[in-house]
Amino acid sequence: MSHDKADVVIVGAGIMGLSIAHQIARRDSRRIVILEKAFNVGEGSTGASCAILRQRYTHREAMTVARDGLRAHRNWSAYTGLAEPRARFHHTGVLWMMGETPAAIENGRRTMADLGIAVEVLSAAEVRDRFPALNTCNRPFDLTGATEHECADHPAFLFETDSGFFDPVSATQDLLEAVRREGVDVRLRTKVTGIGTAGGRVTGVELADGTGIDAPVVVNSTGPWAPRVARLAGFDYKTHGWTIHPIRAQVIYREWPREVVPGPIPVVADSSGGIYFRPEAGGQQILVGSIREEDEREVVADPDVFNGNIDAAFRDVKIHALHHRIPSLPYRGQITGVAGMYDMNVEDVHPVIGPTPLEGFIVVNGFSGHGFKESPAVGSMLARHLTGAPADEWDTEAPMEFFSIDRAPIELKERAVLA
Numbered sequence: 001m002s003h004d005k006a007d008v009v010i011v012g013a014g015i016m017g018l019s020i021a022h023q024i025a026r027r028d029s030r031r032i033v034i035l036e037k038a039f040n041v042g043e044g045s046t047g048a049s050c051a052i053l054r055q056r057y058t059h060r061e062a063m064t065v066a067r068d069g070l071r072a073h074r075n076w077s078a079y080t081g082l083a084e085p086r087a088r089f090h091h092t093g094v095l096w097m098m099g100e101t102p103a104a105i106e107n108g109r110r111t112m113a114d115l116g117i118a119v120e121v122l123s124a125a126e127v128r129d130r131f132p133a134l135n136t137c138n139r140p141f142d143l144t145g146a147t148e149h150e151c152a153d154h155p156a157f158l159f160e161t162d163s164g165f166f167d168p169v170s171a172t173q174d175l176l177e178a179v180r181r182e183g184v185d186v187r188l189r190t191k192v193t194g195i196g197t198a199g200g201r202v203t204g205v206e207l208a209d210g211t212g213i214d215a216p217v218v219v220n221s222t223g224p225w226a227p228r229v230a231r232l233a234g235f236d237y238k239t240h241g242w243t244i245h246p247i248r249a250q251v252i253y254r255e256w257p258r259e260v261v262p263g264p265i266p267v268v269a270d271s272s273g274g275i276y277f278r279p280e281a282g283g284q285q286i287l288v289g290s291i292r293e294e295d296e297r298e299v300v301a302d303p304d305v306f307n308g309n310i311d312a313a314f315r316d317v318k319i320h321a322l323h324h325r326i327p328s329l330p331y332r333g334q335i336t337g338v339a340g341m342y343d344m345n346v347e348d349v350h351p352v353i354g355p356t357p358l359e360g361f362i363v364v365n366g367f368s369g370h371g372f373k374e375s376p377a378v379g380s381m382l383a384r385h386l387t388g389a390p391a392d393e394w395d396t397e398a399p400m401e402f403f404s405i406d407r408a409p410i411e412l413k414e415r416a417v418l419a
């Protein structure tokens with residue numbers, strides 16, 4: 001069997017593997033190889049991502065990761081070193097319509113402002129002024145539409161002014177170009193079928209074609225495939241208290257008739273309808289997803305074979321919720337959608353990041369629907385850990401230990417995507 005050598009092998013070329021490689025390669029010249037089983041980059045979770053870049057989370061550490069990720073996404077050309085990147089930041093802002101009391105909103109505003117996150121409190125009138133299509137009611141209602149509902153203005157809403165969303169697939173293409181320029185060896189159609197270990201540490205990987213790569217560091221950035229790939233190294237997340245598995249996550253695209261539904265529309269998190277939504281397809285569609293825990297429970301047995309279509313029941317409930325938030329939306333209009341996979345950490349819907357007791361085996365898994373926005377900061381944490389190179393403008397202040405595999409589950413009120 002022929003064996004190459006590398007300093008770091010990264011398994012998986014989704015947004016995470018590429019970001020980690022970029023963050024290491026721009027610091028030093030160690031030999032990095034990325035191995036991706038698909039024909040192209042970004043074909044896993046990343047390809048289906050809504051790539052929303054919001055900064056509000058329950059915990060300051062998670063907000064810091066999102067904030068520092070946003071800085072890279074807002075300055076993508078400088079961050080990637082590409083003069084003309086394909087991906088672009090869509091600056092819509094993120095509006096939180098969560099039915100919170102004015103005191104809770106003010107508390108949220110203060111915490112975020114302390115972290116340097118640009119945030120405003122808007123009244124119902126101010127929301128209507130900026131986003132005339134939006135209904136400012138936050139009363140709960142019957143999502144089946146069977147019971148009458150009377151709308152009433154909610155007094156206040158939180159608005160992240162600098163946030164928005166990104167182009168996820170183009171971002172992976174940009175990072176592919178960036179890391180190849182930086183000397184990273186990216187091999188597509190290259191499946192890792194084994195991970196070598198000896199004396200409590202990793203020794204490298206075996207590939208489907210019978211060859212292998214010797215390396216002292218192997219990073220598992222395989223998203224929904226992570227538990228399967230970890231098992232190749234004899235590593236089980238459950239032994240460390242974590243249940244990580246792929247779950248099916250559905251997203252709807254609703255045609256946006258601009259002549260009757262006026263723009264702009266920001267990214268919206270909507271508790272009364274249990275949805276989030278944002279503009280899509282250059283403003284020709286509205287993309288709708290779920291913020292409810294019960295929509296994040298369908299475990300995918302085999303991530304290579306899963307149902308990528310949307311369910312009619314999911315579609316009907318979410319579209320009904322969208323009509324509540326955008327009353328001028330006509331009942332006729334094209335609706336399509338896709339299902340992708342989250343790599344869900346059932347214990348606390350946050351990732352496990354960093355070294356493991358198997359020396360040289362690094363995990364970056366369980367992103368539970370947050371990974372896109374976090375990827376530049378996660379890359380920076382790992383690059384700093386592996387190279388010791390000091391922080392710069394594309395680094396994060398968030399401590400990797402907050403996400404370490406030996407932490408206790410993070411305390412949360414709800415274990416859903418907004419946690």
Ligand SMILES: Cc1cc2nc3c(=O)[nH]c(=O)nc-3n(C[C@H](O)[C@H](O)[C@H](O)COP(=O)(O)OP(=O)(O)OC[C@H]3O[C@@H](n4cnc5c(N)ncnc54)[C@H](O)[C@@H]3O)c2cc1C
Nearest residue numbers: 012014016037044045046049050052192223340371372373
């Ligand atoms: C519907 C949906 C909406 C989302 N919305 C958002 C959002 O709005 N904001 C946000 O921040 N995040 C969002 N996310 C989450 C985010 O997209 C993910 O957390 C992120 O893309 C995970 O990236 P990854 O690189 O870890 O995994 P992936 O993109 O899945 O990449 C893993 C790669 O590993 C490869 N691989 C697997 N096994 C092997 C092997 N044996 N050998 C070689 N290669 C292998 C796979 O082919 C794949 O390309 C969303 C996700 C989904 C599905």
